[in-house]
Amino acid sequence: MPEPRIDVQEVLTAHGPARAHLHVPARARRGLLVLGHGAGGGVDAPDLLAVAAVATELGMTTALVEQPYRTAGRRGTPRAPTLDAAWTEVLAHLVAGHGGHLPLVTGGRSAGARVACRTAGATGADAVLCLAFPVQPPGRPDRPSRLPELDGAVVPVLVVQGDRDPYGLPPSAPGRTVAVVPGDHSLRRGLGELPATVRPWLEALLSR
Incomplete structure (x- = not known):
């Protein structure tokens, strides 16, 4: 089977340039998957790359998106409104370039999953894929739970x-599937189980 092509696009936003690493399948495109990175990580996270490989095998173009603060070399994470605004602009650019009729799945790992949940309505996502959703900061019971962000994604969620x-x-809920794999927040120990976990969920979305 031909290997997917990887293109890198710079996308200008009001908060600076973002960067989209596009994994383009060799066969006809069946959908668009857009994933964001964690707060302190990048698009080379093993779980993001594992999911990208599964999606491209299914014929989905997969974009791994670097937020503007990361492309500028900064480590400190901006506030949620800034992240959400830049993400929404990148999604609009990618959807326009890949055909709005294709199924759109957004998501990411950790902080990237939070952004995708908060913006699911604004981006027109058909579903959201969350890797290691950070429900509650460890050792900080005084901090508010992020569960309302997950609940707010009014589309199917894995x-x-x-x-x-x-x-x-996080608990399962109507429209939300929670799959538990071995490991901690990095999901490194559960990498071997990611393809079998993600593939049937994506296949079901694409066959609707």
């Missing part, structure tokens, strides 16, 4: 969570 994730385990 959460893949490590069984020892210090950020907690």
Whole structure:
């Protein structure tokens, strides 16, 4: 089978240039998957790359998006409104370039999953894929739970969570599937289970 092509696009936003790493399948495109990175990580996270490989095998173009603060070399994470605004602009650009009629799945790992949940309505996502959703900061019971962000994604959601994730385990809910794999917040120990977890969920979305 021909290998997918990887293109890198710079996308200008009001908060600076973002960067989209596009994994383009060799066969006809069946959908668009857009994933964001964690707060302190990048698009080379092993779980993001594993999901990108599954999606491209299914014929989905997959974009791994670097937020503007990361492309500028900064480590400090901006506030949620800035992240959400830049993400929404990148999504609009990618959807326009790949045909709005294709199924659109957004998501990411950790902080990237939070952004995708908060913006699911604004971006027109058909579903959201969350890797290691950070429900509650470890050791900080005084901090508010992020569960309302997950609840606010009013589209089908798949959460893949490590069984020892210090950020907690979100509950299943109508329209939300929570798949538990071995490991902590990095999901490294559960990488071997990611393809079998994500593939049937994506296949079901594409066959609707």
